[in-house]
Amino acid sequence: AQRVTQPEKLLSVFKGAPVELKCNYSYSGSPELFWYVQYSRQRLQLLLRHISRESIKGFTADLNKGETSFHLKKPFAQEEDSAMYYCALIDGGSQGNLIFGKGTKLSVKP
Amino acid sequence: EPEVTQTPSHQVTQMGQEVILRCVPISNHLYFYWYRQILGQKVEFLVSFYNNEISEKSEIFDDQFSVERPDGSNFTLKIRSTKLEDSAMYFCASQMSRQGYGYTFGSGTRLTVV
Numbered sequence: 001a002q003r004v005t006q007p008e009k010l011l012s013v014f015k016g017a018p019v020e021l022k023c024n025y026s027y028s029g030s031p032e033l034f035w036y037v038q039y040s041r042q043r044l045q046l047l048l049r050h051i052s053r054e055s056i057k058g059f060t061a062d063l064n065k066g067e068t069s070f071h072l073k074k075p076f077a078q079e080e081d082s083a084m085y086y087c088a089l090i091d092g093g094s095q096g097n098l099i100f101g102k103g104t105k106l107s108v109k110p
Numbered sequence: 111e112p113e114v115t116q117t118p119s120h121q122v123t124q125m126g127q128e129v130i131l132r133c134v135p136i137s138n139h140l141y142f143y144w145y146r147q148i149l150g151q152k153v154e155f156l157v158s159f160y161n162n163e164i165s166e167k168s169e170i171f172d173d174q175f176s177v178e179r180p181d182g183s184n185f186t187l188k189i190r191s192t193k194l195e196d197s198a199m200y201f202c203a204s205q206m207s208r209q210g211y212g213y214t215f216g217s218g219t220r221l222t223v224v
Contacts, residue, residue, distance in 0.1 A: 032209070034213075042217065043114075044215040045215070086152075086153065088153075090209075094165075094166055094208075095141055095160055096141055096158065096205060096207070097143065097155045098143075098145075098155065100152050100153040101152060102151070102152040103152060
């Protein structure tokens with residue numbers, strides 16, 4: 001079964017500290033993976049997609065097929081990074097439906 | 111930047127009543143979706159809609175749910191007889207293709223069934 005696992009409900013770090021939000025997936029084949037961010041009371045926004053290998057707001061994520069992981073990293077957290085972060089993958093064979101993890105709340109303290 | 115618009119932002123309804131949640135997707139998008147997030151739980155897929163018909167639906171999307179694109183711009187989700195467990199945030203989304211790269215979500219409607 002296709003599944004996305006985010007093991008941490010809450011991650012709390014101090015400003016300037018490195019951040020790693022964990023995401024593991026279960027998928028047969030080549031997954032298409034994404035990170036979404038939801039700032040307080042705002043809509044879900046696409047942060048990263050693995051296929052573009054880009055860095056947005058200092059965040060990067062590398063697909064590790066051996067470990068079936070797609071962890072989100074940032075070397076120096078900022079207070080404005082505080083938000084809910086969701087890892088998601090495209091349901092294979094679907095019309096683009098997304099399967100989400102439960103999300104991790106990142107809290108960056110001053 | 112184009113947005114997906116959802117109305118209302120919050121709706122309170124009595125159990126057993128019908129509700130209609132409204133969405134205006136981005137105008138040149140072709141694929142439309144509804145997702146649901148019960149408080150404290152993950153975002154779950156409900157239904158996808160393409161070419162004026164339902165493409166796929168999840169187990170959650172039972173006979174109480176229906177979707178429509180009545181006029182080429184609005185995309186609605188109707189719940190015929192609401193239950194307490196229907197209380198959730200409902201997100202509409204759209205994209206141009208099915209690849210997942212251009213997904214745009216609306217800001218959601220918080221439905222509270224009392």
